[in-house]
Amino acid sequence: MCYARSAVLTVNSSGACGQCAGNKLCPRRHARAALWLAALLLLPGLAVGQEVIVDNPYKVKAAFLRNFAHYVVWPKQALPAGNAPWCIGVLGPDPFGDILETTLRGRTEQGRSFVIVRAATLAELPPCQIVFMAYADAAKRRTALAVLKQQPVLTVSDEPEFLPDGGVIGFEVTDRVRMSVNLDQARAVSLTIQTKMLEVSSEILENGELRRMR
Template sequence: MANRIFKVGYILKGTGLSAVMLAFALFFTIQQTRAQNKPALEYQVKAAFLYNFTRFISWPASAFNSPKAPFIIGIVGNDPFGSYLEDIIDQEKVDDHPIIVQRYHDIRDINNCQILYISAGDNNKIKEIIAGVAHKNVLTVSDADKFVNWGGIINFFKDDNKLRVQINTAAAKAAGVEISSKLLKISKIH
């Protein structure tokens, strides 16, 4: 970024523009750089939800390869979070499990994870992913329409411009994850 600022200052100096214009150009460059690194506010909120699910949902010990294995938040498909999710979970743990983020391009890449965010997109692909992890202690999450109808566990949706969650309790039970009554109280139950 410093290189970009230097280039902007050099270009403006050659044009004879004032220091005010230079300050404006620097501000614009910094704001543009920050905007490129931050996901939309909606996905910042969704990233916070994903992290907070670790506090209100329990996984059986069999969901982990070992007692100190990482707690994995997986993302399959398009990643709308950028580095924001990593920023939230940095140095965080679920019990003795350090939380990490893994990105997957294909269902065959998903080996072991506890939360799987499935990007909205091809409905048939989403259904295939849900079926592929249905009995693996994986909490599936998406913002795809009809996600819980297809067997997904948690669906993000908007209600009066507020982000809400819909929970498929039967799918959660089948996956062996236990959802806190506190989370259930604030959710729409499918």
């Protein structure tokens, strides 16, 4: 399946997608990628065409966590009853500080607000729709994933080898933002990731094959 290979989730100092120069692929797709990136981030004061300056990469990551609730569809039984809030969990040492609270304050998605929970161990973590795994220790991460990947939970991390271990979304924020998606794992737990999000992914793991989308 094609997910617009020319659309890469990157931001450089000019605010451009970072791939158009010297690229023979359709520039309109690059423009769409940049637009969807802006929609995903939705940081205060950020607009398409402005210079993108991020003083703390966790502001970008917090914005992504918020917007995943828009671009991912959970099975009905995985959602809280009524209009109860989305639950975003941080598992392991919290790297966000108060950034998550600041980012999510007053925000809603599909009529639901957001609640943030933090836990040192999986046993302490209540049911969540999104879990950011902050374990730097690979063994702890794999142990937690062995449980979470059996549930309709969107697992997210910025640690290396997260997708091969069974995580759903991995990303890194440096001078660019790169997002990788494990479609195999998402489908295994009935999570539907919208095509618009796949179009701006750097890598997609599908049918056991990790494909670079640029």
